[in-house]
Amino acid sequence: MLDVYVVTHPEATHHLEDRVGGWYDSELTPTGFVHAGLVADVLAKRVKDRAGVLVFTSDLTRTRQAAQAIGERLGREPVSMRELREKSYGEGEGQLDAWFRERFIPPPAIGERMDHDEGLAGAETKLEWVRRVYRGMDQILRAPSRTMIVVTHGGSASLVIVHWLRIPWDALGYASFRVEAGSITHLREDDYFHNRTLVELNDTTHLRRG
Template sequence: MRDIYVVTHPEATHHLEDRVGGWFDSELTPRGHEHARLVAQALHERIEVGPPAAVFTSDLRRTVQTAEPIGAALGVTPIRLQGLREKSYGEGGGMPDAWFRERFVPPPAEGERLEHDEGIAGAETKGAWVRRVYAAMDEVVADPSATTVIVTHGGSVSFVIAHWIGMPLDALSRVAFRVPSGSITHLHRDDYFHNHAVVSLGDTAHLRGR
């Protein structure tokens, strides 16, 4: 049996400043820090006492700041994986959203989508992004811990989930799981059928009223 809890980082400074995130190394706002504490508390309550859980996190500041109270609550040191970062938007990272929208070329409805050039210099293609996240997930699932926490970003969470349910890379050109900031998604593998289930998606009950 295995349980994976996927956390999307809470509110960060680039959200309030209307800037592109990506690899731009923004940090949590005071509200984001409070929400990270509530995420850690919720996970501490959900995860049964037993062998230590493993915590993996993107190495960007806003996710590390989210993972630190989770690690403290569970008594483990988070492991940083660059592969869990958000999509790189190249020169667009940290730029005003209006600047980005003027230059961004959305993918076509049909045809090549994974390797589509979005018009932003230095940006990852979606194909490069998903291959990076899938490689990071290979490392995560190779860890023998029965309980794992993954701290990542609102875009990359789609590919964390897709990897868990076994979607092939070429199917990911159209995949998107929309979840709120500061949410917890619960993934589970049972001991009988060995199914990989999505138990809950983007749960924010722990943030209610905050």
């Protein structure tokens, strides 16, 4: 079996400040650190081969902090990857949500959605974002490990999942999975049929203990 656990970083300061995340380099809150520890506890119980597990993380502070908690429990040093960052919102990053919503142009229901201009200078299009995360996942899945942990962001977690399911990036105009802060999603490929399965989506039951 090949098991991949996709972790979304727990509560960060931009959540409490009602600010746009993206590449804005916020940190985990005290609650976020507690939740990161709970995520680490769950993964420590699920991962059998600690010597072989690999931990990958977005290089932004909030994800690295969560990955560090996981790495410490498993005795593994996380590998930081720029490709796993959240979508860049350019000039909107770190801005108050009200400022953002006044300027953001949502994609049309029908028409060009992947290369849509959202009206924010310096922002990535969805197409650029998808291609970046797909490049990162291509690298990760070439690693010689049967158990991997990928620590990322809510939006990018969707792209990690659809990459796992081998959905072509040019078909992602509408695809999205709802995952909450501090969640764990379990992906698996069996050794016989080599089917790729979404075993569990958005598990947050461990956070209720925090």
